[in-house]
Amino acid sequence: MDxxxxxxxxxxxxxxxxxxxxxxxxxxxxxxxxxxxMIVADSTVTSGTARAEAMQLVWxxxxxxxxxxxxxxxxxxxxxxxxxxxxxxxxxTSDFDNVAGLSTLAVAGNIVFAVAKPPIAKISNVVGRAExxxxxxxxxxxxxxxxxxxxxxxxxxxxxxxxxxxxxxxxILNDIIIADVTSMRSRAFAIGISFFPFLITPxxxxxxxxxxxGPGGIGxxxxxxxxxxxxxxSAAALVVPLLYYQRKAKKLSVVLxxxxxxxxxxxxxxxxxxxxxxxxxxxxxxxxxxxGLTPSRWDTGYIIALIVIGAVTLAGLFVYEIYAxxxxxxxxxxxxxxxxxxxCSLGFLDTLGFEATHTYLYAWATxxxxxxxxxxxxxNYTNGVWQCLVGIIAGAIMYKTRRYxxxxxxxxxxxxxGFGLMIRLRGADNSWAELFVVQSVQGWGSGIIEIAIIxxxxxxxxxxxxxxxxxxxxxxxxxxxxxxxxxxxxIYSGSFKDALRHHLGSGxxxxxxxxxxxxxxxxxxxxxxxxxxxxxxxxxSDVMRNITYVAVGTSVLCLVVAFFLPxxxxxxxxxxxxxxxxxxSIERGETETETGKI
Numbered sequence: 001m002d003x004x005x006x007x008x009x010x011x012x013x014x015x016x017x018x019x020x021x022x023x024x025x026x027x028x029x030x031x032x033x034x035x036x037x038m039i040v041a042d043s044t045v046t047s048g049t050a051r052a053e054a055m056q057l058v059w060x061x062x063x064x065x066x067x068x069x070x071x072x073x074x075x076x077x078x079x080x081x082x083x084x085x086x087x088x089x090x091x092x093t094s095d096f097d098n099v100a101g102l103s104t105l106a107v108a109g110n111i112v113f114a115v116a117k118p119p120i121a122k123i124s125n126v127v128g129r130a131e132x133x134x135x136x137x138x139x140x141x142x143x144x145x146x147x148x149x150x151x152x153x154x155x156x157x158x159x160x161x162x163x164x165x166x167x168x169x170x171x172i173l174n175d176i177i178i179a180d181v182t183s184m185r186s187r188a189f190a191i192g193i194s195f196f197p198f199l200i201t202p203x204x205x206x207x208x209x210x211x212x213x214g215p216g217g218i219g220x221x222x223x224x225x226x227x228x229x230x231x232x233x234s235a236a237a238l239v240v241p242l243l244y245y246q247r248k249a250k251k252l253s254v255v256l257x258x259x260x261x262x263x264x265x266x267x268x269x270x271x272x273x274x275x276x277x278x279x280x281x282x283x284x285x286x287x288x289x290x291x292g293l294t295p296s297r298w299d300t301g302y303i304i305a306l307i308v309i310g311a312v313t314l315a316g317l318f319v320y321e322i323y324a325x326x327x328x329x330x331x332x333x334x335x336x337x338x339x340x341x342x343x344c345s346l347g348f349l350d351t352l353g354f355e356a357t358h359t360y361l362y363a364w365a366t367x368x369x370x371x372x373x374x375x376x377x378x379x380n381y382t383n384g385v386w387q388c389l390v391g392i393i394a395g396a397i398m399y400k401t402r403r404y405x406x407x408x409x410x411x412x413x414x415x416x417x418g419f420g421l422m423i424r425l426r427g428a429d430n431s432w433a434e435l436f437v438v439q440s441v442q443g444w445g446s447g448i449i450e451i452a453i454i455x456x457x458x459x460x461x462x463x464x465x466x467x468x469x470x471x472x473x474x475x476x477x478x479x480x481x482x483x484x485x486x487x488x489x490x491i492y493s494g495s496f497k498d499a500l501r502h503h504l505g506s507g508x509x510x511x512x513x514x515x516x517x518x519x520x521x522x523x524x525x526x527x528x529x530x531x532x533x534x535x536x537x538x539x540x541s542d543v544m545r546n547i548t549y550v551a552v553g554t555s556v557l558c559l560v561v562a563f564f565l566p567x568x569x570x571x572x573x574x575x576x577x578x579x580x581x582x583x584x585s586i587e588r589g590e591t592e593t594e595t596g597k598i
Contacts (some may be wrong), residue, residue, distance in 0.1 A: 006387075068239050079198045099518050103492060116278075120471070137232060145159070148228070187452045210377075271322075340469060353419060356488045379439060383441065399570075404570070405568075408449065412562045420439050427541070499542050504536070
């Protein structure tokens with residue numbers, strides 16, 4: 001598919017735009033373009049993409065600034081929501097005596113975060129960016145209400161999944177809208193700048209968490225519930241301008257879309273592929289975490305059955321996409337493009353290692369290093385803060401040099417160094433300074449990798465497919481996160497109790513072991529400074545170190561894979577794919593650039 005624009009020079013249309021000149025307040029250049037250009041939604045460019053292109057013809061400088069302001073507001077609230085909801089889950093699971101369920105919760109959340117991106121990206125292409133945003137906000141609100149009013153771990157988990165559905169939609173739509181309004185050369189810098197709020201929100205979030213869950217605080221339920229009020233008003237700052245300019249483009253006849261039937265809509269969003277994708281990954285990944293929570297572990301029949309059925313379903317997905325899907329959610333030709341394959345692989349491996357080492361970081365810091373909610377939050381997000389700062393710098397370097405391959409190699413090397421240090425510096429006897437240093441080093445590498453994989457995949461597809469390929473890269477990244485959570489959960493559930501009994505020796509009672517295993521707030525956890533607490537700290541650190549070995553392995557693979565990334569030149573246009581149908585060139589892996597073939 002490629003974006004199609006057609007000259008539209010009929011006098012009646014030109015007069016219609018001219019009469020609206022005083023009211024549209026467009027820049028002169030934009031007005032002239034709107035007079036002579038119509039964006040047509042047809043078989044090669046979907047309605048949502050056509051509307052996104054048409055908006056840029058009618059919004060002018062002021063409209064562009066308003067949309068960017070809306071993006072900034074949404075990003076700030078999104079980052080606060082992500083930081084706070086992530087930390088509140090530690091206290092929610094403790095209240096339900098199910099800290100071990102953190103892994104299952106994280107796996108379920110990451111599965112939703114991963115598999116929902118392609119269909120939401122598809123929906124935004126078919127119906128529009130603003131309309132897709134509205135769907136995400138509804139999911140947000142439903143999730144907040146369920147979490148805040150939950151009476152059991154199961155209800156909380158259901159709300160958490162809905163909240164993650166809204167969160168993943170906002171995440172992918174933010175990236176899509178930024179890609180809509182930037183060139184490939186400046187895109188990395190724009191994406192990096194878009195995460196600027198994260199340089200500030202974690203530090204403020206630490207104080208918020210401290211006040212909310214501390215003595216006399218309003219509690220984690222109200223901490224979640226207040227976002228049911230904040231989120232809709234914040235989202236309006238972006239959604240309302242998008243809807244307004246979509247309507248203006250239609251009124252000025254700058255965009256021509258066609259009504260589609262329900263059957264066509266389901267075909268365009270690839271409903272069948274979406275179902276197979278979601279069901280396949282859910283059945284394949286969740287059992288890895290559940291196995292550690294069942295008495296028989298891997299001898300449990302339904303655990304193996306789910307994995308097998310999930311694998312078969314995923315295999316069926318690829319067959320369906322090749323032979324049955326009219327508008328595949330995962331086009332097979334993407335997997336024959338070296339740039340896309342490597343970017344997806346790097347996203348998968350890097351996020352797997354990161355998530356595995358962070359699933360129990362907050363709980364470990366609280367128990368082993370006696371950190372309060374504020375300091376544990378600071379530690380948890382030090383990586384992310386550095387990731388955002390370095391991402392901005394990396395984006396600026398990519399803008400200046402127009403290259404990203406060797407930055408990627410440097411980023412993967414830094415991540416390997418960080419995980420190597422983590423084996424030494426994530427123990428019971430390490431100082432707080434050492435803990436924060438290793439988190440910082442990790443962030444330096446992440447900042448480069450996370451920016452480069454998105455740009456590296458986007459530049460080799462036409463604009464009409466940019467949302468789809470972005471969703472694919474993020475899908476792979478969050479599938480990696482889900483597997484990382486599963487691995488961490490399996491190691492935690494399968495070895496922590498044995499490690500506790502080993503280090504506690506004769507003092508290992510079922511009450512103490514269960515209290516440490518299931519909660520971070522239980523009064524049965526031994527007091528800090530006692531021999532029993534020191535034994536608990538050693539056992540916890542042994543488990544965390546074993547998890548870190550997994551991350552070291554994935555980071556070695558990342559470094560090797562990065563060397564095979566094509567060294568492409570970033571130009572000023574939307575992508576390196578020329579106008580016209582790019583299907584054949586992408587499928588053969590022969591899209592031409594100034595530096596050769598992609």
